[in-house]
Amino acid sequence: MDPLLQAALDARNNAHAPYSNFRVGAAIEDESGRIHTGCNIENATYGLTLCAERVAVFKAISEGARKFKRIAVAADTATLTPPCGACRQILWEFCGNAELTLVNLQHKTETFQLKDLFPRPFDASFLD
Ligand code: THU
Numbered sequence: 710m711d712p713l714l715q716a717a718l719d720a721r722n723n724a725h726a727p728y729s730n731f732r733v734g735a736a737i738e739d740e741s742g743r744i745h746t747g748c749n750i751e752n753a754t755y756g757l758t759l760c761a762e763r764v765a766v767f768k769a770i771s772e773g774a775r776k777f778k779r780i781a782v783a784a785d786t787a788t789l790t791p792p793c794g795a796c797r798q799i800l801w802e803f804c805g806n807a808e809l810t811l812v813n814l815q816h817k818t819e820t821f822q823l824k825d826l827f828p829r830p831f832d833a834s835f836l837d
Pocket of ligand 1: 790
């Protein structure tokens with residue numbers, strides 16, 4: 710199994726999801742090949758919940774990583790779980806048109822380019 714997908718599956722085991730019981734793991738590979746992981750972290754207020762993808766990105770950024778090659782998202786769904794809209798925006802900001810692979814517990818996978826899941830993004834190019 711691709712180590713990036715395995716890292717996303719492993720990170721899912723750390724999910725704090727007592728309200729939805731919907732556990733998600735994410736992993737992103739930086740330009741040096743280092744893998745950064747995240748899981749969803751829910752909150753009793755619901756609205757302060759953090760998705761796995763954003764946890765992975767923010768952990769990586771806070772540790773000094775800046776460029777990313779690949780993203781993986783793991784969940785236990787037959788129809789593979791894609792990133793929410795907010796996470797697509799954050800992934801675009803830091804990963805650009807990276808390769809994104811979705812995986813489930815049966816190791817079914819689908820791979821996309823982020824631009825196809827997030828067409829016509831608003832980004833720094835508009836702020837020049
Ligand atoms: N969630 C993620 O972490 N990533 C996704 O791609 C979809 C949704 C989380 C947020 C919340 O904790 C739970 O899944 C249900 O929405």
